[in-house]
Amino acid sequence: MLQQTAQRLDYFDLGLKGSLRAFFGIIVKIMRIKYGNNMNIRFATPSDAATLLAIYAPYVENTAITFEYEVPTIEDFTNRIAKTLEKYPYLVAEEDGVVVGYAYASTYYARAAYDWAVELSVYVSQDARGKGVGSKLYDKLEDLLDQMGYMHFLACISLPNEASLALHRKRGYQQVAHFPKMGYKFERWHDIVWLQKSLDKQAGPIKLLKEMEWK
Numbered sequence: 001m002l003q004q005t006a007q008r009l010d011y012f013d014l015g016l017k018g019s020l021r022a023f024f025g026i027i028v029k030i031m032r033i034k035y036g037n038n039m040n041i042r043f044a045t046p047s048d049a050a051t052l053l054a055i056y057a058p059y060v061e062n063t064a065i066t067f068e069y070e071v072p073t074i075e076d077f078t079n080r081i082a083k084t085l086e087k088y089p090y091l092v093a094e095e096d097g098v099v100v101g102y103a104y105a106s107t108y109y110a111r112a113a114y115d116w117a118v119e120l121s122v123y124v125s126q127d128a129r130g131k132g133v134g135s136k137l138y139d140k141l142e143d144l145l146d147q148m149g150y151m152h153f154l155a156c157i158s159l160p161n162e163a164s165l166a167l168h169r170k171r172g173y174q175q176v177a178h179f180p181k182m183g184y185k186f187e188r189w190h191d192i193v194w195l196q197k198s199l200d201k202q203a204g205p206i207k208l209l210k211e212m213e214w215k
Contacts, residue, residue: 041137044091058126067190088106118145119156148209149205
């Protein structure tokens with residue numbers, strides 16, 4: 001009797017352990033789906049133009065997140081990437097080898113006094129939204145810009161766009177301006193807001209992208 005009871009307890013213990021393993025296996029799968037199993041952030045190249053344009057096009061055609069009316073040509077988009085890389089980081093996020101988003105910096109205002117300020121932009125594939133892709137791109141982009149000497153990060157967001165506002169606020173950006181009815185798209189006016197994040201450091205010389213030895 002005692003031996004049979006012990007065997008039953010052993011079976012129960014094995015069953016419990018198996019259930020726990022299955023449970024944690026499901027959790028791991030959920031985490032991989034949400035956050036990506038193998039996220040890689042790298043510099044873009046002009047040869048990425050067609051892939052990145054496929055991500056950007058739905059934003060042009062279906063949203064007021066960008067105020068462009070027409071989807072750029074591949075040639076135009078290739079030139080944009082090359083032009084940006086002359087001065088600023090342009091990053092691509094890959095998940096298991098598939099491009100799922102991109103982010104880049106651009107000139108805030110072309111006057112010498114604004115040299116320490118830079119505008120940031122990020123676009124994520126529709127299928128990859130909610131996985132933290134934008135945050136990972138911003139982690140790397142902000143780090144690179146910090147190393148290059150930039151102090152003030154700015155983002156211009158057309159309204160409504162709660163997802164982008166939440167992303168930036170979570171990262172410490174604060175709204176510094178609100179301009180009503182600044183962009184007209186899809187037969188209506190859209191407000192824009194500017195958000196800013198400033199680093200607590202002394203101003204120094206800005207390094208060019210090609211001069212950097214990345215940490």
